[in-house]
Every structure is written in C-alpha cells, then in structure tokens.
Amino acid sequence: MIDLAIEATEVTFPGLATPALSIDSFRLPAGVHLAVTGASGSGKSTLVNILTGLERLNKGAVRWDGTDIASLSESRRDRWRGETVGLVMQDFHLFEGLSALDNILLPARLARAANSETTKRGRELLDIVGLSRPEQKVETMSRGEMQRVAVARALVRKPAVIIADEPTASLDSVSGAQVAELIVTLAEREKSTLIVVSHDPALIGRFDNRIRLVGGRIAAEPSEAAA
Numbered sequence: 001m002i003d004l005a006i007e008a009t010e011v012t013f014p015g016l017a018t019p020a021l022s023i024d025s026f027r028l029p030a031g032v033h034l035a036v037t038g039a040s041g042s043g044k045s046t047l048v049n050i051l052t053g054l055e056r057l058n059k060g061a062v063r064w065d066g067t068d069i070a071s072l073s074e075s076r077r078d079r080w081r082g083e084t085v086g087l088v089m090q091d092f093h094l095f096e097g098l099s100a101l102d103n104i105l106l107p108a109r110l111a112r113a114a115n116s117e118t119t120k121r122g123r124e125l126l127d128i129v130g131l132s133r134p135e136q137k138v139e140t141m142s143r144g145e146m147q148r149v150a151v152a153r154a155l156v157r158k159p160a161v162i163i164a165d166e167p168t169a170s171l172d173s174v175s176g177a178q179v180a181e182l183i184v185t186l187a188e189r190e191k192s193t194l195i196v197v198s199h200d201p202a203l204i205g206r207f208d209n210r211i212r213l214v215g216g217r218i219a220a221e222p223s224e225a226a227a
C-alpha cells in the first residue's frame with residue numbers, strides 16, 4: 001500500500017492548444033480505491049501513463065510514497081514499475097503461443113524476479129480467478145478468460161498499486177462483471193491501492209471515490225477519502 005500525490009502537473013503534446021493533462025493537486029491515501037471517468041480524449045490514458053512513469057511530465061511531480069518517479073533513472077523506474085504496479089489493460093497484452101501460467105510468470109522472469117514462490121503464487125492466482133488449466137495457450141481462451149489471466153499476472157508480484165485501464169471495455173457484460181469483481185476483491189484482499197479507468201457503470205458503481213476528467217482537468221471534487 002502506498003500513497004499518491006500529484007503536484008502542479010502538466011503534460012502537453014505538440015499540436016495541442018491546451019495540455020492533455022493539467023492537475024494542480026491530487027492526493028490518494030494508501031489502500032484507497034479510485035475510479036477515473038471522462039469522455040474520449042479527456043486525458044485518462046495520459047493520466048495512467050504518468051502514474052506509471054511511462055509518459056514524461058512537462059511540469060510538476062507524481063510522487064508515490066513520497067518519491068517523484070521522474071527523479072528515478074529509466075532503469076530504476078522500469079524496476080520500480082515492475083515491483084510496484086500491477087497493470088491491467090483493455091486489450092489484455094498477453095503473449096500468444098504461451099500458456100496462461102507462462103504469461104503470468106513472464107514479467108517476473110524477464111525481471112529475474114521469478115522463483116518457486118512466484119510459480120506457486122501464479123498457480124494459486126489462476127485458481128482464484130477461476131482458471132483450472134494453467135497450461136492452456138492463451139490464444140485458445142475466451143476474452144473473459146484472457147482478461148482473468150491478465151488480472152492474475154498483474155497481481156503475481158504483490159504490487160502495492162493496481163492500475164486498470166478500461167479492464168471491462170472489450171468484454172461482454174457477464175465476463176465484465178466477473179473481471180470487475182475480481183479486480184476489486186483482489187485489490188482489497190492484497191490491500192493494494194487501486195485506480196481503475198472506466199466507462200462501465202457496473203464497475204464505476206463499486207467505487208466510493210471517483211474523479212472525472214474534462215479537458216485534462218479534474219472536474220468533480222474527489223470524495224472525502226480521496227481528498
């Protein structure tokens with residue numbers, strides 16, 4: 001569990017008249033679950049990218065647990081991201097040709113952080129997300145099953161933060177509801193800070209803390225716990 005502070009932050013892109021993202025001040029206490037909504041182009045993906053250190057800021061700071069992630073070297077930031085953030089994306093980002101279990105273990109293996117404990121946890125997580133065939137190749141799975149593999153992968157290194165970008169957008173309503181349930185309950189169980197970007201009313205409705213982005217700015221006041 002780590003807390004977040006966004007300070008006087010701006011992200012601009014060439015050709016845009018106004019910043020894609022402009023946030024004066026935002027704080028999220030450790031362990032809080034937050035939903036981020038907003039129309040297309042309002043800056044949601046840009047927000048995800050600065051929270052994970054994938055996009056550079058033009059101004060300001062994004063501090064996780066007090067550390068401005070821009071102050072880290074690129075290799076330290078990559079290591080920090082792998083250790084700290086579990087990411088779930090709309091289009092799964094799984095590797096075809098690999099089994100569900102190998103997909104779950106791949107990031108930890110690439111970071112040379114995999115051991116017998118990681119494999120055990122990977123198998124347990126597959127079980128928890130309701131997948132009973134760890135050796136099944138991911139390209140033979142349904143979309144809902146693929147996203148459940150991605151959720152298990154995001155959690156395998158016990159991340160302090162889980163960030164999900166439209167995790168239910170490419171799923172039918174039944175699979176979407178299952179994935180939403182898994183993300184929320186697993187974040188709770190692991191005591192992770194959770195940030196979910198979504199348009200899905202069923203998913204957003206599960207969050208007490210919500211912000212809405214309009215033109216790159218936070219439009220709605222964060223609720224009490226996230227203020």
Ligand SMILES: Nc1ncnc2c1ncn2[C@@H]1O[C@H](COP(=O)(O)OP(=O)(O)OP(=O)(O)O)[C@@H](O)[C@H]1O
Binds near residue numbers: 013014016040041045
């Ligand atoms: N690399 C880039 N270069 C130029 N403009 C960009 C770049 N990335 C994003 N933008 C612009 O920044 C604005 C915010 O984009 P962003 O992708 O964050 O929106 P979004 O809310 O995630 O949209 P969507 O819901 O459609 O994915 C948009 O106007 C977009 O065109």
